[in-house]
Structure formats: structure tokens, C-alpha cells
Amino acid sequence: MINSREIRALVTRPREQAEPLVAMIQNQGAMAWSLPMIQIQPLAESQTLRDRILQLDQYSKVVVISQNAARLGLEHIENYWPQMPLKIHWYAVGPKTRRWLKSNGIDATYPEIRQKPGDSEALLRLESLQQVSGEKILILKGKGGRELLENTLRNRGAQVDCLELYERQKPDYPEDYLNRLIKDHAINVILTSSGEILANTADYISPALSQECCLVVPSDRIARMPEAQAFKRVYTARGADNHAMISVLNLINSEGLT
Numbered sequence: 054m055i056n057s058r059e060i061r062a063l064v065t066r067p068r069e070q071a072e073p074l075v076a077m078i079q080n081q082g083a084m085a086w087s088l089p090m091i092q093i094q095p096l097a098e099s100q101t102l103r104d105r106i107l108q109l110d111q112y113s114k115v116v117v118i119s120q121n122a123a124r125l126g127l128e129h130i131e132n133y134w135p136q137m138p139l140k141i142h143w144y145a146v147g148p149k150t151r152r153w154l155k156s157n158g159i160d161a162t163y164p165e166i167r168q169k170p171g172d173s174e175a176l177l178r179l180e181s182l183q184q185v186s187g188e189k190i191l192i193l194k195g196k197g198g199r200e201l202l203e204n205t206l207r208n209r210g211a212q213v214d215c216l217e218l219y220e221r222q223k224p225d226y227p228e229d230y231l232n233r234l235i236k237d238h239a240i241n242v243i244l245t246s247s248g249e250i251l252a253n254t255a256d257y258i259s260p261a262l263s264q265e266c267c268l269v270v271p272s273d274r275i276a277r278m279p280e281a282q283a284f285k286r287v288y289t290a291r292g293a294d295n296h297a298m299i300s301v302l303n304l305i306n307s308e309g310l311t
Contacts, residue, residue, distance in 0.1 A: 059083075059241075060083035060242060060302055060305065060306055060310075061085075061240050061241050061242065062078055062083060062085045063085070063086055063087075063088055063238075063242070063243045064087045064088075065087075065088060066091070066244075066293075067089050067093055070120070074244070074298060077299055078299065088231065090245070090250045090253040091223070091250050091253060092222045092223075093121050093219050095125055095218065095219045096196065096217060096220060101216075105191065105214060105216045106129050106133050107133055109130065109133075109138050112190060112191040113141065113189055114182075114188060114191070115143050115190070115191045115193065116192045116193070117150055117161065117193045118146050118192065118194040118195065119147075119195065120150050121219050122150075122193040122194050122218055127154075127157055127159075137158070144163065144179075145162070145163040146173060146176055147294065148294060150163070162181065163176070164178065164179055172272065173199060173201045177202065182206070182209075183209070185206060185209050185211040187212075189212045189214070190211045190212070191213075192213060192215045194217060195217060195219045197221070228257075232257070235265075241266055241267060242269065243266050243267070244269040244298050245268065246298075247271070247275070247293070248274070251270065251278060251281060252280055254280075255280035255283065264284070266285055267285055267286045267288060267310065268284035268285075268286070269289075269290055269305075270288070271289075271290050288301045288304065288305060
């Protein structure tokens with residue numbers, strides 16, 4: 054239990070994903086608000102998208118990067134496949150994506166690593182992805198982002214196709230909107246779940262207020278971003294999932310905010 058009204062946290066992930074974490078923080082006895090620092094915009098259906106979906110049964114493995122990729126990908130698949138093709142081995146980068154797929158009848162493999170679940174590096178360490186020479190692999194993802202998965206799998210000899218289903222956009226807030234929110238609620242901890250979210254947050258927050266707030270990030274890579282260095286203290290969670298974020302808030306609470 055955080056059990057402290059001293060924690061006043063801002064959750065910056067997309068709203069649908071933010072609400073469960075805000076509720077968890079509040080149930081632990083702390084204060085929390087949501088202000089999405091990224092928006093998910095589905096991409097229009099293209100001929101490439103249709104071709105990839107119609108050729109789904111030609112892939113031996115499908116890797117799903119996120120819940121948004123799972124949701125949008127399955128919507129497209131349902132439009133063209135009355136029944137899901139058999140003999141496809143599905144993978145999810147994180148446990149929440151895996152749970153989403155499972156709720157839709159797909160049993161996906163994901164890296165169950167306690168130190169840091171749900172990252173691409175952990176997925177690539179799975180034994181079943183080591184010997185993939187000659188296999189066709191489809192990656193369902195958002196536009197842009199890291200290319201570690203596709204590059205590594207190609208280097209291992211796989212034929213990799215990527216299907217971009219959505220793009221992440223920076224929200225359009227009034228210039229001082231975030232600063233006013235932080236001041237009005239005396240927010241002292243900001244939780245981010247990706248480098249892009251951190252960069253967008255840094256664009257809206259004043260240097261003075263960033264020096265008054267602790268920052269929570271999901272990985273050492275993001276903690277090393279220049280935008281992170283502007284904050285009072287930076288804490289690295291063991292992933293971006295809700296329980297990892299709560300664990301860091303417990304640590305901040307035990308250390309104190311002064």
C-alpha cells in the first residue's frame with residue numbers, strides 16, 4: 054500500500070490505459086490524475102494492409118507489439134477471416150497485450166521475466182525465436198518506433214513483414230495547460246510509459262516545474278533521455294505495467310518527496 058496523501062501523481066499514458074492505473078493509485082491511498090501525452094490514431098486501410106491480412110495463413114509467427122496493435126489487428130482480421138488461420142504461433146511483447154489477445158481467443162507467448170517483463174529484448178531471448186531462418190513472421194505494430202525486433206529477426210534469417218496499424222500523435226493542449234494542472238493539484242510525481250510520451254511531456258512542462266516533480270520511466274534507456282535529466286529525481290520501473298508503476302510509487306513514498 055502506498056497509503057500516503059503525499060503522493061500526487063499524474064498518469065500520462067492514453068486515457069483508456071490510464072484509467073485503471075489512476076484507480077489503482079487512488080485505491081492505494083494516494084492521489085492521481087490523468088492527462089494523456091499521446092493519442093492513438095488508427096491508420097486508414099491500405100492495399101498493403103489488405104494484402105498482409107489476406108496472406109495471414111502464410112506466416113508461421115505473428116508478433117503483437119501493443120494492446121492497440123492487438124485490438125486494431127484483430128478487427129482487420131475479423132473482416133477477412135471468418136475463422137482464424139491455424140498453426141500460427143502468436144507472441145505478445147507484454148502481459149497486458151497477451152491478456153487482451155487471450156480474451157479474444159488467442160493464446161500468445163510472452164516473456165515472463167521478473168526483472169523486466171514486456172520489452173523487445175526479453176521477447177528476443179525466447180528460445181522459440183532463436184532459430185527462425187526461412188520462417189515468415191508478421192509484426193503488428195504502430196507507425197515508427199523501435200526497429201529492434203524486425204532487424205534482429207531478419208538477421209536470424211527470417212522473412213519479416215511489418216503491418217503498421219496506428220500512429221501516435223502529440224495531443225494539442227494550450228501552451229500552459231500542463232503547468233496549470235500541476236500547480237492546481239500540487240502534482241509531484243509524473244508517470245511516463247514510453248520515450249515519446251516523455252518527450253511530449255517535456256515539451257509542455259516548464260523547467261521550473263520539472264525540477265519540482267519526480268519522474269517515473271519504464272526502462273534505463275528512457276531514463277537516459279535528455280528530457281529525463283530535467284526532473285528532480287528519476288525512477289526506473291521494471292516495465293510499463295501498472296504493478297511496476299505502483300512499486301515505484303511505494304519506493305518514492307518510503308523515501309519521501311522532500
